[in-house]
Amino acid sequence: MKSEKAGTTISDNKTEVTNISSHGIWLFHDSKEYFLSYKQFPWFKKATIKEVTNVEYSSKNHFYWPDLDVDLHLESIENPEKYPLVSKEN
Template sequence: MNLLKHGESISAVEVSNISQHGIWLLAHGKELFLSYADFPWFRDQTVKAILNVEEQSFGHFYWPDLDVDLTEEIIEHPERFPLLSNVRVSS
């Protein structure tokens, strides 16, 4: 019997690829792309921090090492959330 502790993710979510353009998240058989242009919080982060992702509830993803919290809707339609997705990291 596999018992989950309080707060543990019940679904399989994983980062399937990291490239120079962004990251791909696989959840529920669906691949979601997070470009660094739309989600600059992931640029210049460690692989370990990016791979540490949890699904807090269905379609709601959290990267605890980065304190980044995104929903599937935000990932699929960043243009609908300009205050979130247009934050740019200064170089």
């Protein structure tokens, strides 16, 4: 019996916060980087580095920050003007 070569992982999508600045955060996902400004995504402004960098790719095109209870769809990151805020910053 010959063993087959091991397959690839189910998801090769790498998701991580690559930079945090005084203007916003940069999210890297699937070979692309996205800028999330604090003006459009205020939940990250007062968060700790640990809270911001703890991001999960929870399902297709959804990102979840469990420490902040923030759930964002990729479409809202790419086109934030189409999704006005419905929540206020604490």
